[in-house]
Amino acid sequence: MKMKKWLSMIALGTCMAFAAGCGGGDDGAKKDASTYPDKPINLIVTHGAGGDTDYNARLLARLLEKELGQSVVPNNVTGANGSIALEQNKDGDKDGYTIIATNSAALLGNKATGLSDFSFEAFEPVALYGKQAGENIVVRADSPYKSLEELVNASKAAPGTIKYGVSMGGGVYIASVIMDKEVGAKFNVVDTGDASNRLTALLGGHVDATSIPYSAAKEYIESGQLRSLGTLLSERSKLLPDIPSASETYKNLSVDTFYVILAPKGTDPAIVAKLNAAIQKVVKENPEYKTEVEKMNFQAPWVLGVDETKAELQKQLDHFMAFEQYLK
Incomplete structure (x- = not known):
């Protein structure tokens, strides 16, 4: 009996020393969270x-x-x-x-x-x-389209003739699909890569319209080289209140x-x-x-x-x- 009692005391001490292995895991987890982070x-x-x-x-x-x-x-x-x-x-x-x-x-x-x-x-x-701040739907300043509605209507009138630059698989591509299925736009959707490449393609006349984050398009909009027809935000940016949201004209056309x-x-x-x-x-x-x-x-x-x-x-x-x- 003394041997059993001694073994029980060892087991109890071991359990107390290593609480995580004897039902004390919750306390260990709490300790980890309370001291987090303690390294980079x-x-x-x-x-x-x-x-x-x-x-x-x-x-x-x-x-x-x-x-x-x-x-x-x-x-x-x-x-x-x-x-x-x-x-x-x-x-x-x-x-x-x-x-x-x-x-x-x-x-x-x-x-x-x-x-x-x-x-x-x-x-x-x-x-x-x-x-x-929103992907801006942009065209060159010499473009005849003054609004998103004008751009969409032109694509409907001449399907496949207006080239719209996207990056395949990204948010701007999803927006182009929404424009097709929900809005009825009939663009010739062209994979032109990331935002900087889309900007280059638009300025170079390789596409007629595209979507670019405002931060990338800002200097070209302000210098008069590009025109923003609206953002893909679900509501207007508080810092850019003069730029409309596309969803104001087409309800489901938004990609935040x-x-x-x-x-x-x-x-x-x-x-x-x-x-x-x-x-x-x-x-x-x-x-x-x-x-x-x-x-x-x-x-x-x-x-x-x-x-x-x-x-x-x-x-x-x-x-x-x-x-x-x-x-x-």
């Missing part, structure tokens, strides 16, 4: 350096360091409209030290177009922390681009909540953040909580998936 965080950026997704991610990373007390190190992993980085990291370490920065047009659009077989549900969404932070599926909800709280503090309270996004990207500071983020992502996914049969 790796931020995977799904798009290339210099673009709007990269700009927003790097600005957020720099200012998050002050909130979290640890370095947040951006690392670009590009290709296939973000799907390579997303595929590589969706089942990654769940400790909160590798997180992903992407945009909703890629995250959700890739599933609708068949480029990926997963979307935000394959991750733990942390936050939507920014809203693009949000900037998103994700964590691998199964990441502790307490860590997700802690990250969201820090991101909210940066976006809502940091004057440097406000100055930078308004100056560089014409974005008003905007951020959502975890549950709101999930709801908004689901809403946009449903919008895209309504056109799935035409996108694949």
Whole structure:
């Protein structure tokens, strides 16, 4: 009996020393969340350096360091409209030290177009922390089209003659499908690549119209080389109130681009909540953040909580998936 009692005491001591292995796992998890982060965080950026997704991610990373007390190190992993980085990291370490920065047009659009077989549900969404100033539907200044309605009507009158530049699989491609199926536009849709290539194609006369983020088109619009016919935002930008939203004329013609932070599926909800709280503090309270996004990207500071983020992502996914049969 003494031997059994002695063994029981050893087992009890072992259990107390290693609570995680003897039913104390919850306490261990709570301790991890409470001390998080205690080492640098790796931020995977799904798009290339210099673009709007990269700009927003790097600005957020720099200012998050002050909130979290640890370095947040951006690392670009590009290709296939973000799907390579997303595929590589969706089942990654769940400790909160590798997180992903992407945009909703890629995250959700890739599933609708068949480029990926997963979307935000394959991750733990942390936050939507920014809203693009809007892809602007632009034409050259010498174009006869003064409004989006004039451009659409011209395409209907002469199907296939007006060349519209897109990047296949992206948000602007989805918008072109919506214009076809919902609005009845009959453009000759041409794959001209990313925003800088679309801009070059338009200025060079290789396409008649395209969609370009306002930040990329601004100097050409202001110098009188290009004309904006409207944005693809679901509502007018607060910082650009004179530019109409396409949805004001065509109800379902909208592709909002949000900037998103994700964590691998199964990441502790307490860590997700802690990250969201820090991101909210940066976006809502940091004057440097406000100055930078308004100056560089014409974005008003905007951020959502975890549950709101999930709801908004689901809403946009449903919008895209309504056109799935035409996108694949």
